[in-house]
Amino acid sequence: MGFFSKLFGIDETPTVDLAEVISKGAFLVDVRSRGEFQSGSAKGAINIPLDVIPQQIEKFKDKETIVVFCRSGNRSGQAKRMLNEKGFKNVINGGTWQDVAQLIKK
Numbered sequence: 001m002g003f004f005s006k007l008f009g010i011d012e013t014p015t016v017d018l019a020e021v022i023s024k025g026a027f028l029v030d031v032r033s034r035g036e037f038q039s040g041s042a043k044g045a046i047n048i049p050l051d052v053i054p055q056q057i058e059k060f061k062d063k064e065t066i067v068v069f070c071r072s073g074n075r076s077g078q079a080k081r082m083l084n085e086k087g088f089k090n091v092i093n094g095g096t097w098q099d100v101a102q103l104i105k106k
Contacts, residue, residue, distance in 0.1 A: 016092060019103040027063040030097055031079045032070045042069070049060040050075045056086055060088060069094035
């Protein structure tokens with residue numbers, strides 16, 4: 001993994017079809033602050049801010065696929081790395097909340 005990939009949590013594994021993963025019921029997690037989340041997010045997402053993920057780790061257990069996202073993809077990259085370090089292998093950095101929101105079927 002390259003320096004910037006590691007720094008920003010960019011996954012160098014093969015690309016997944018994010019729309020398909022979402023359509024199959026992925027666990028959608030907006031890792032922005034509560035205020036940011038309240039101003040808009042992807043339909044069906046829950047808010048677990050990046051800084052409280054360690055205290056909320058139980059909410060991620062037994063989820064088939066987890067998609068984390070934020071404003072720019074940076075915090076979600078950190079969240080993905082944090083969850084991977086806790087043993088979760090089914091985590092996808094969805095990038096921005098707008099990217100995820102537009103993939104959700106209305």
